[in-house]
Amino acid sequence: MPHRLAAAIAMVAALLLTPADAQADAIDGDWCATDGPRMMSIRGPAVVTPSGQQLTGEYERHFFRYQVPAGEPKAGGTISMVLLNEDTVRLSDAADRWSALQAGGEIWHRCAAPTS
Numbered sequence: 001m002p003h004r005l006a007a008a009i010a011m012v013a014a015l016l017l018t019p020a021d022a023q024a025d026a027i028d029g030d031w032c033a034t035d036g037p038r039m040m041s042i043r044g045p046a047v048v049t050p051s052g053q054q055l056t057g058e059y060e061r062h063f064f065r066y067q068v069p070a071g072e073p074k075a076g077g078t079i080s081m082v083l084l085n086e087d088t089v090r091l092s093d094a095a096d097r098w099s100a101l102q103a104g105g106e107i108w109h110r111c112a113a114p115t116s
Helices: 002-016 019-024 097-102
Strands: 029-033 039-043 046-048 054-056 058-060 063-067 078-085 088-092 106-110
Touching: 054 063, 078 097, 088 097
Parallel strands: none
Antiparallel strands: 029 039, 029 106, 039 046, 046 054, 058 063, 063 078, 078 088, 088 106
16 A cells, blocks of 8 residues: 555656646746747746847746837837736736736737747
8 A cells, every 4th residue: 555655646746747737837938929920938037029139027927027128019118928828828018917817918829849
């Protein structure tokens, strides 16, 4: 009996600690616009914007906000991103996470993994 319990605990721990599962419930990752080739990447507080500029924003596990840099549409404004599910975020100009959940805005999806 103790051997089976140890094996079950090890199996559950392995499932809980897989990298894909850890990232799927966070806004970190590569995001692609539904209307074309625009892409952005989030890694903790670091973001690479659709124009390729690297900056720092306000990071929470399910929410990200940054000030739009010069040279991009809506420069000087803010972009808020809220994680709707594992593969979907909503971009808006909402001031906070709760407002972003209610706001309209653009829907982006996790970028598909490259295939060879």
